[in-house]
Amino acid sequence: MEVPNDYPWSLCGKEEGMRDRGSNTREVNSTQYSEAQTKSIIKEIGLHIAGETSTEFSFYCPFHSNTHSASCSINKSTGAWLCFNPSCGESGNLLELVKKVGHKNDFEAMRFIGLKMADALDNFDEMMADILEDKPEFEEFPQETLDNLYNELGKSEVGKSYFISRGINEDSMHYFNLGYSQKQDMVIVPVHSPDGLPVGLVGRSIKEKRFKNSTNLPRSKTLFNIHRAKKIGNQVIIVESCFDAIRVHQAGFPNVVATLGGHISPDNINLLNRYFGTITIMTDSDVAGRDLGRHISNKLRMKNILWASYEYGKIYPNDAKDVGDMTDKEIVSCIKNAVSEIEYRSWNK
Numbered sequence: 001m002e003v004p005n006d007y008p009w010s011l012c013g014k015e016e017g018m019r020d021r022g023s024n025t026r027e028v029n030s031t032q033y034s035e036a037q038t039k040s041i042i043k044e045i046g047l048h049i050a051g052e053t054s055t056e057f058s059f060y061c062p063f064h065s066n067t068h069s070a071s072c073s074i075n076k077s078t079g080a081w082l083c084f085n086p087s088c089g090e091s092g093n094l095l096e097l098v099k100k101v102g103h104k105n106d107f108e109a110m111r112f113i114g115l116k117m118a119d120a121l122d123n124f125d126e127m128m129a130d131i132l133e134d135k136p137e138f139e140e141f142p143q144e145t146l147d148n149l150y151n152e153l154g155k156s157e158v159g160k161s162y163f164i165s166r167g168i169n170e171d172s173m174h175y176f177n178l179g180y181s182q183k184q185d186m187v188i189v190p191v192h193s194p195d196g197l198p199v200g201l202v203g204r205s206i207k208e209k210r211f212k213n214s215t216n217l218p219r220s221k222t223l224f225n226i227h228r229a230k231k232i233g234n235q236v237i238i239v240e241s242c243f244d245a246i247r248v249h250q251a252g253f254p255n256v257v258a259t260l261g262g263h264i265s266p267d268n269i270n271l272l273n274r275y276f277g278t279i280t281i282m283t284d285s286d287v288a289g290r291d292l293g294r295h296i297s298n299k300l301r302m303k304n305i306l307w308a309s310y311e312y313g314k315i316y317p318n319d320a321k322d323v324g325d326m327t328d329k330e331i332v333s334c335i336k337n338a339v340s341e342i343e344y345r346s347w348n349k
Contacts, residue, residue, distance in 0.1 A: 032077075033076065033077055033078070033079050033094070033117070034076075034077075035076045035077075037116065037117045038057065038074065038076050038077075038079060038094070039057065039076075040116050040117075041094060041098065041112075041113055041116045041117075042057060042059065042074065044112075044116055045097070045098055045101045045102045046062075046101065046230045046231050046232075046233075046275060047059045047060070047062060047101065047231075048060070048194060048195050048230075050070035050195060051070060052076075055075060055076055055077070056073045056074060056075055056076060057073070057074050057076060058070040058072065058073050058074075059072050059074070060072065060195055060196050060227075061083040061085065061088055061090065062100075062101050062231050063083065063088055063090045063100070064083070064085060064087065064088040064090075066083075066085065066088075066196065070195075071083050071084050071085045071088070072084075072090075074094070074097070078093075079093050079094030079095075079097075080092075080093055080094075081093070081094070081097055094113065095109050095110065095113065098112055098113060101231065103233075138193040138195075138197050138199045138218060138221065138222075139199065139216070140197055140198060140199070141190075141191075141198040141199050141200045141201070141214065142198075143198055146177060146179060146188075146190050146198055146201065147177075148179075149179025149180060149181060149188045149201075150177050150178065150179045152179060152180050152181065152182060153173065153178060153179045153180035153187070153188075156180045156182065158180070158182075158185075158206065159179075159180030159187055159206075160173065160180075162187055162206045163178060163187060166243055166324065167247055167250075167324065168243065168246050168247065168250070169250060171250075172246050172249065172250055175249075176189065176190070176225075176246060177190050178190075179201070181203065184203060184205070184212070185205060185206050185207060186203035186204060186205050186206065186212065187203070187204055187206065188201050188202070188203050189201060189202045189203075189204075189224075189242045189243075189246075191217060191219075191222065191224055191242075191260070192222065192225075192226075192227045193218075193221070193222050193227065194222055194223075194226050194227055194230065194271060194275075195227060196227040199217070199218055199222065200213065200214035200215075200216070200217035200218070201213070201214045201217070202214075202217070202224075202242055202260065204243075219260045219261065219265075220265035220267055220268065221265070221267045221268075222267075222268075222271070223238075223257040223258060223259060223260070223268055223271055223272075224242045224245055224257060224258035224259075224260055225242075225245050225249070225256060225257050225258065226257045226271060226275070228254065229254065229255045229256060229257050229275075230275040230276075232254055232255040233255060234276055234277040234278060235255055235276060235277070235278040235279075235280070236255050236256065236257055236272065236275070236276040236278070236279055236280070237253055237255060237256040237257070237279075237280045237282050237308070237335060238256070238257055238258070238259065238272070238279060238280070238281055238282060238283070238296065239256065239257075239258050239259075239282045239283065239322070239323055240258060240259050240260075240261065240262060240283050240284055240289065240292070240322065241258055241260070241261075241322070241324075242258050242260060243323075243324060244258060244282075244322055244323035244324055245257065245258040247323045247324060247326075247328075247331065248282070248323055248331060248335075250328060251328040251331040251332050251335075252328075252332065253331075253332075253335055257272075259283075259292070262284075262288050262289065262292050263292070264292065264295065264296055264299075269296070269299045269300065272296070272300060272303075273300060273303070276303070277303060277304060278303065278304040278305075278306065279296070279300060279303055279304070279305055279306070280306040280307070280308055280335060280338050281293040281296060281297065281305065281306070281307050281308065282308040282323065282334065282335070283296075283322075284321055284322045285315045285316050285319075285320065285321055285322065286321060289321075289322070293307065297341055305340070305341040306338035306339065306340060306341070307338060307339055307340075307341070307344040308334040308335055308337075308338050309334060309337050309338060309339050309344070310330065310333055310334050310337060311333075311337060312339075312347070313347045316330075316334060317330050317333075317334075
């Protein structure tokens with residue numbers, strides 16, 4: 001589990017050829033990539049290109065907490081890559097990058113690269129659409145403010161006790177860089193862009209159920225925790241609140257995102273469509289939550305949609321409204337017992 005640097009409370013050559021079943025042998029050669037092929041492979045393993053020069057793409061390093069400026073660079077034609085952060089220093093060729101980020105063995109990585117190289121040649125229209133796509137712009141939220149709030153939580157038994165009362169343990173307080181404002185008497189949850197840039201925060205009062213977001217929080221352009229979830233794989237669990245997402249993470253499922261409310265925007269849908277193939281809906285069990293889940297499902301008809309369920313015909317245990325009303329064991333059961341879209345609709349007409 002990744003935690004801030006000064007845990008607990010102070011922030012101060014050539015790949016070998018491969019044979020694909022039913023096809024001719026393809027040579028996966030690190031000196032023979034086209035720009036389109038390199039770009040396609042990087043995107044398919046969940047890394048978002050943050051910038052480029054005539055010879056290189058830059059992206060946020062997946063091997064350390066890289067949130068400010070992209071520290072990794074990859075050569076467009078050779079596939080050689082390097083993280084310039086001296087505390088990280090990861091480097092290698094494109095095969096090694098696919099193996100590490102995609103959790104693949106040599107054969108799986110070579111097959112993946114070979115297929116994506118072929119796909120890139122056939123998807124010119126899609127590539128042009130991506131180039132011309134209007135991408136959301138984000139204004140960076142001061143990391144220093146988040147660090148100060150994190151440190152303030154470390155000194156506040158009130159703030160820590162509140163998180164614990166909501167089922168959030170200290171490991172999660174560190175991992176998600178949670179904070180506390182004594183002046184506002186609010187606990188704080190940082191929010192990031194899909195590339196990991198801090199873009200604001202969600203605050204919740206301790207004494208009453210009152211939420212206060214930072215000014216111009218771009219909720220419609222991002223999802224809570226997507227910058228981490230997109231690196232994990234093709235599957236994602238979607239909940240409504242950041243607290244619920246943290247609880248799902250604690251239960252052993254780090255591939256979770258939150259809508260930060262009962263609404264989901266077209267940009268949010270595009271993010272889910274872009275990064276994930278299987279979406280498990282775990283929205284609230286009330287009418288509004290079910291409607292939100294159905295809206296997500298209707299907008300992602302080409303994806304594999306699952307619905308979290310405790311047992312056949314029953315959404316959540318003990319009339320729970322959301323994840324916050326469940327134990328870790330119950331959360332695990334709901335995710336493992338998730339049913340298909342067809343089955344869910346058959347017993348929820």
